[in-house]
Amino acid sequence: MPDTPTVASLPMVNVQIDGVWHQFPKGTRLIEACELAGSYVPRYCYHKKLSSPGNCRMCLIEMGMPRMGPDRKPALGDDGKPEINWMPRPQICCATDVSEGLGVRTNSPLVEECRRGVMEFLLINHPLDCPICDQAGECRLQEFSVEYGRQDSRFLENKVKKPKNVELGPRVTLDDERCILCSRCIRFSKEIAQDDVLGFIDRGSYTTLTAHPGRQLENNYSLNTVDICPVGALTSSDFRFKMRVWFLKETKSFCTSCATGCNTIIGARENVIYRQTPRENDAVNSCWMCDYGRLNFDYLQSERRLLTPTVRIQDKLEPVSWKQAIETVAAQLKRYVGRQIAILASGRMTNEELWLTMRLAKLLGTSLIDIVPHTGAGDDILLSEDRNPNTNGARLLRVASDSGTVLQEIKDAVSFGHIKALISLGENPGRCGISPDVLSELPVFIIMDLLSNENTGFASCVLPSLGFAEKRGSMINGKGRLQRLNRALRGPGQARDDWEILRDLNQALSGGNGIYTIEDVFREMSEAVPEFAGLTLSRISDLGVQVLDLDKSPGPPGEPAREKVRAREQEKHLQ
Numbered sequence: 001m002p003d004t005p006t007v008a009s010l011p012m013v014n015v016q017i018d019g020v021w022h023q024f025p026k027g028t029r030l031i032e033a034c035e036l037a038g039s040y041v042p043r044y045c046y047h048k049k050l051s052s053p054g055n056c057r058m059c060l061i062e063m064g065m066p067r068m069g070p071d072r073k074p075a076l077g078d079d080g081k082p083e084i085n086w087m088p089r090p091q092i093c094c095a096t097d098v099s100e101g102l103g104v105r106t107n108s109p110l111v112e113e114c115r116r117g118v119m120e121f122l123l124i125n126h127p128l129d130c131p132i133c134d135q136a137g138e139c140r141l142q143e144f145s146v147e148y149g150r151q152d153s154r155f156l157e158n159k160v161k162k163p164k165n166v167e168l169g170p171r172v173t174l175d176d177e178r179c180i181l182c183s184r185c186i187r188f189s190k191e192i193a194q195d196d197v198l199g200f201i202d203r204g205s206y207t208t209l210t211a212h213p214g215r216q217l218e219n220n221y222s223l224n225t226v227d228i229c230p231v232g233a234l235t236s237s238d239f240r241f242k243m244r245v246w247f248l249k250e251t252k253s254f255c256t257s258c259a260t261g262c263n264t265i266i267g268a269r270e271n272v273i274y275r276q277t278p279r280e281n282d283a284v285n286s287c288w289m290c291d292y293g294r295l296n297f298d299y300l301q302s303e304r305r306l307l308t309p310t311v312r313i314q315d316k317l318e319p320v321s322w323k324q325a326i327e328t329v330a331a332q333l334k335r336y337v338g339r340q341i342a343i344l345a346s347g348r349m350t351n352e353e354l355w356l357t358m359r360l361a362k363l364l365g366t367s368l369i370d371i372v373p374h375t376g377a378g379d380d381i382l383l384s385e386d387r388n389p390n391t392n393g394a395r396l397l398r399v400a401s402d403s404g405t406v407l408q409e410i411k412d413a414v415s416f417g418h419i420k421a422l423i424s425l426g427e428n429p430g431r432c433g434i435s436p437d438v439l440s441e442l443p444v445f446i447i448m449d450l451l452s453n454e455n456t457g458f459a460s461c462v463l464p465s466l467g468f469a470e471k472r473g474s475m476i477n478g479k480g481r482l483q484r485l486n487r488a489l490r491g492p493g494q495a496r497d498d499w500e501i502l503r504d505l506n507q508a509l510s511g512g513n514g515i516y517t518i519e520d521v522f523r524e525m526s527e528a529v530p531e532f533a534g535l536t537l538s539r540i541s542d543l544g545v546q547v548l549d550l551d552k553s554p555g556p557p558g559e560p561a562r563e564k565v566r567a568r569e570q571e572k573h574l575q
């Protein structure tokens with residue numbers, strides 16, 4: 001990990017904000033210092049993870065420097081603090097860093113007048129779109145209009161019409177009339193997504209955002225531009241016009257489509273997910289997430305969802321109650337012992353599920369247990385090659401073998417007919433090379449999964465389980481951070497929480513009980529696994545806890561502000 005100067009290691013400077021003196025670490029941007037001091041300065045183009053071009057002018061403030069006395073030292077006022085020499089013209093505060101003795105006024109009559117002027121200017125060509133705009137409810141233009149907008153318009157000319165409904169790329173649609181030319185999307189594409197694809201053309205009132213000729217905004221991070229667009233100019237083609245944002249119930253969770261585990265907010269209504277947006281976590285994903293993970297939730301509404309537990313009765317899978325299903329599975333498994341039984345577990349399972357799976361393996365006396373790897377192309381931004389979100393949890397809990405050696409053993413043993421009972425947990429054995437002919441011949445083939453697949457029909461028993469947004473639990477991401485899934489939706493039909501199914505199965509096999517909640521499962525783990533010592537599910541904060549010292553997935557993308565501070569500090573040490 002690079003050495004990042006901590007706040008404590010940076011020299012502090014004194015800054016007067018709205019008449020009160022504060023101390024901030026050197027290198028803090030003035031707009032952030034004002035916010036920390038409780039004086040929020042409105043902004044459009046400024047974003048803390050991007051460079052600051054200072055082009056919207058919404059963050060104008062009054063600024064001054066200490067007045068120097070004849071001895072070239074700051075003249076002190078009656079309060080013993082430096083007197084401020086105020087500059088006659090307002091300044092932007094998003095592109096300025098704090099410095100010793102700086103004075104700032106964020107709420108003076110001049111500042112308020114400037115904000116009203118900027119708002120009037122920005123709204124000159126803006127359409128009255130709020131009733132049909134997807135951004136309504138989370139639009140900075142709406143919010144600041146309430147505080148600084150005029151009630152009436154002084155604009156007599158015709159508004160400039162700009163392109164509407166432009167497909168900037170496969171997932172992003174632009175309504176250019178709403179664009180306030182802040183350039184956040186352009187800077188994000190260039191600085192974070194490393195795809196310099198957007199730019200402005202034409203001049204003055206006719207300036208238009210567009211993709212470079214022959215190009216599209218189609219990189220795997222394109223939907224982050226929709227998140228950071230402060231108005232409703234950039235919209236998600238998937239989410240557009242589907243749901244008003246104030247109807248969405250928001251749940252903090254994380255993406256389970258790769259090992260990075262980007263922190264998210266799931267927006268759902270009436271048990272349907274409408275969107276996922278990134279949640280800031282500098283230890284994982286900064287403020288971003290990839291489009292692949294963001295849009296990977298439709299399968300929860302799939303027609304292939306398994307809804308009822310079923311048991312094979314006379315060559316047909318028949319629906320049964322959960323009690324009957326668990327009893328049948330336990331009875332089927334009791335017919336075999338040890339290495340006649342194999343468990344195909346999944347790196348998509350939570351730690352709690354993996355813990356109970358390991359207990360199941362011990363009860364059955366089998367060491368043939370492993371997870372199925374899933375990989376894909378990664379990048380050096382966020383997307384990990386490991387598409388299992390909890391490979392590290394499976395390794396820590398000894399479900400995953402080193403380099404998949406046990407998985408190969410299982411495949412061979414099933415193919416040679418040595419395995420009599422195969423338990424498949426959230427995986428399709430066909431996808432890891434076991435042929436349908438072999439699966440159809442297995443005396444016992446238990447499936448616990450949320451979707452049916454081409455091999456489900458060969459099962460002797462099917463146990464429908466839940467998806468990532470329908471359950472609670474924890475996982476360890478590629479960098480060793482323990483994170484918590486929260487439930488955003490109810491599961492469909494009779495599908496049950498995976499940990500409950502495994503708990504019931506263990507109890508049916510062993511006769512024991514004592515686990516009533518998922519917290520009980522975590523408590524057992526924390527008592528046995530040193531990495532979880534002292535933790536409970538609720539003590540894993542919304543931002544997760546580092547439990548393993550690993551650095552196997554890419555870190556969050558560039559944070560220019562901090563890099564600037566670091567570079568400046570290094571320069572200073574060299575002088």
Ligand code: SF4
Pocket residue numbers: 178179180181182183184185186209225228229230231233234
């Ligand atoms: S589309 Fe949005 S983010 Fe891009 S320049 Fe316009 S207002 Fe800014």
Ligand code: SF4
Pocket residue numbers: 255256257258259260261262285289290291292293294382383384
């Ligand atoms: S990088 Fe990985 S965890 Fe993050 S959003 Fe994409 S698939 Fe999900």
Ligand code: FES
Pocket residue numbers: 042043044045046053054055056057058059060092093094095
């Ligand atoms: S936020 Fe400072 S100029 Fe735009």
